[in-house]
Amino acid sequence: MIPAAFEYYRPKDMAGVLSILEEHGDDARVMAGGHSLIPMMKLRMADVGHLIDLQDVEGMSEIDISGNTIRIGAMVTQHDIIDHHALSAAAPILREAALQIADPQVRYMGTVGGNVANGDPGNDMPGLMQCLDATFHLTGPDGEHTVAARDFYEAAYMTAREDDQVLTAVSMPKPAGGHAYEKQKRKIGDYATAAAAALIVKDGFTCASASIAMTNLSDTPVYSEAAGAALVGTSVDDAAVGAAVAAMLGDIDPTEDNRGPIAFKKHVAGVILRRAIERAWSRA
Amino acid sequence: MSKKQHYTITVNGKEEEFLAEPRELLIYTLRERLNITGPHIGCETSHCGACTVTIDGKSVKACTMFVAQADGKDVTTIEGIGGPDNLHPLQNAFKEHHGLQCGYCTPGMITRATKFLEENPNPTEEEIRFGMAGNICRCTGYQNIVKSIQAAAAEMSAVREAAE
Numbered sequence: 001m002i003p004a005a006f007e008y009y010r011p012k013d014m015a016g017v018l019s020i021l022e023e024h025g026d027d028a029r030v031m032a033g034g035h036s037l038i039p040m041m042k043l044r045m046a047d048v049g050h051l052i053d054l055q056d057v058e059g060m061s062e063i064d065i066s067g068n069t070i071r072i073g074a075m076v077t078q079h080d081i082i083d084h085h086a087l088s089a090a091a092p093i094l095r096e097a098a099l100q101i102a103d104p105q106v107r108y109m110g111t112v113g114g115n116v117a118n119g120d121p122g123n124d125m126p127g128l129m130q131c132l133d134a135t136f137h138l139t140g141p142d143g144e145h146t147v148a149a150r151d152f153y154e155a156a157y158m159t160a161r162e163d164d165q166v167l168t169a170v171s172m173p174k175p176a177g178g179h180a181y182e183k184q185k186r187k188i189g190d191y192a193t194a195a196a197a198a199l200i201v202k203d204g205f206t207c208a209s210a211s212i213a214m215t216n217l218s219d220t221p222v223y224s225e226a227a228g229a230a231l232v233g234t235s236v237d238d239a240a241v242g243a244a245v246a247a248m249l250g251d252i253d254p255t256e257d258n259r260g261p262i263a264f265k266k267h268v269a270g271v272i273l274r275r276a277i278e279r280a281w282s283r284a
Numbered sequence: 285m286s287k288k289q290h291y292t293i294t295v296n297g298k299e300e301e302f303l304a305e306p307r308e309l310l311i312y313t314l315r316e317r318l319n320i321t322g323p324h325i326g327c328e329t330s331h332c333g334a335c336t337v338t339i340d341g342k343s344v345k346a347c348t349m350f351v352a353q354a355d356g357k358d359v360t361t362i363e364g365i366g367g368p369d370n371l372h373p374l375q376n377a378f379k380e381h382h383g384l385q386c387g388y389c390t391p392g393m394i395t396r397a398t399k400f401l402e403e404n405p406n407p408t409e410e411e412i413r414f415g416m417a418g419n420i421c422r423c424t425g426y427q428n429i430v431k432s433i434q435a436a437a438a439e440m441s442a443v444r445e446a447a448e
Contacts, residue, residue, distance in 0.1 A: 001309070001328050001329075001347075002307065002309075003307050004307070005305060005307055006306065006307060007306075008289070008306035008350070008352040010352070010355075034348065034349065034350070034353065035330065035348055038330075038348050038349070038350070039329060039330060039348065041307075042309075042328075042329075051306070051350075053352070053353055055353065079342070102418075103333075103417045103418030104343060104396070104400070104414075104415055104416075104417060104418045105330075105333060105336060105343045105344060105345050105396065105418040106330065106345070106348075106418065108342035108343055108344060109342070109344060109348070109349075188417040188418070189330075189331055189417075189418070
């Protein structure tokens with residue numbers, strides 16, 4: 001497999017990245033670990049005239065936990081997340097999800113920034129970030145902007161990021177309560193048939209708040225506010241979980257593909273969300 | 285477009301300098317330019333792990349990296365791990381425990397396993413299966429691959445303890 005030819009750049013700082021983006025517009029693409037982009041370039045489904053490798057750009061590989069806020073640089077890899085004890089303690093759902101992405105080799109290269117910025121509905125981090133109510137940090141010619149993860153995704157591979165902007169970090173409040181990231185996949189390395197991220201806060205015997213997001217069940221990740229609302233104020237019993245699953249099914253819009261027909265995907269989405277809620281509740 | 289560039293990559297301790305197009309995949313650089321044919325091409329789509337090499341301390345599928353990304357890096361292939369006269373404990377264990385049938389996946393398996401055992405010197409069977417999940421064997425001989433890695437881990441721990 002031989003991708004089309006391209007000009008390659010490895011700038012040392014963000015100013016260098018932005019000037020190449022400004023010069024070449026949408027003919028230029030930034031690349032982090034490359035494990036989404038390179039396969040598409042090999043298949044010639046992505047045509048990149050000017051490839052900007054971010055590996056030498058300073059200041060994008062840090063994990064910072066201060067007070068109630070977690071900030072993860074865009075070049076932090078899935079392996080880094082799995083390996084970072086303080087992060088695993090502060091937000092164990094990140095590690096639980098990262099362990100379910102691809103395989104060990106891919107996790108050494110695959111980054112948080114690439115995973116969330118790519119806009120592929122199959123990627124796990126976008127739904128997870130919506131569950132965590134994360135904020136994405138974008139840098140462009142007119143400075144830094146922030147966009148809520150829940151507002152970022154417009155359609156498959158279409159996001160609120162402009163062509164001249166680079167996603168440099170994600171930040172989020174330190175999550176409270178019980179968590180679960182549940183994923184059904186056909187085999188190691190596959191995208192989800194259905195995946196669910198759940199965060200549930202318990203107050204006494206009832207659910208005080210719940211955040212639920214689904215992956216690969218629409219052309220964007222799906223933050224299901226209604227599914228979360230169906231749990232609040234309940235003891236997360238069978239009826240409440242059933243109501244949350246029904247609400248979620250109203251929000252997703254899966255399509256038929258080689259992972260199965262629509263009815264099957266809806267069935268799996270229900271099973272996966274039920275498991276995620278039960279596990280998150282048991283940890284809440 | 286597509287002009288050749290000058291690259292320097294250290295492979296198995298030896299500095300290699302050459303001209304190549306940035307789009308060349310590292311696996312082709314290794315196999316066809318540098319004649320280092322231990323890393324194999326299995327699927328060429330980042331799934332099978334036959335092309336696994338170690339780059340700056342990470343297990344990487346060399347079919348999913350452009351040569352330009354590897355410029356200035358330190359690459360280790362199966363040839364740098366051990367040879368016929370000085371088998372690495374993993375190579376010896378794969379030989380002793382029938383950890384290969386056709387052998388096609390073996391260079392990638394062993395290269396990945398060296399890094400895995402560095403990170404987790406005394407793994408459980410479950411940890412081995414999870415840590416080796418990026419490498420596929422189509423002879424389906426995983427049982428003996430796991431056994432080989434367990435044996436090598438025990439051997440390497442014994443050597444470490446003896447040295448202390």
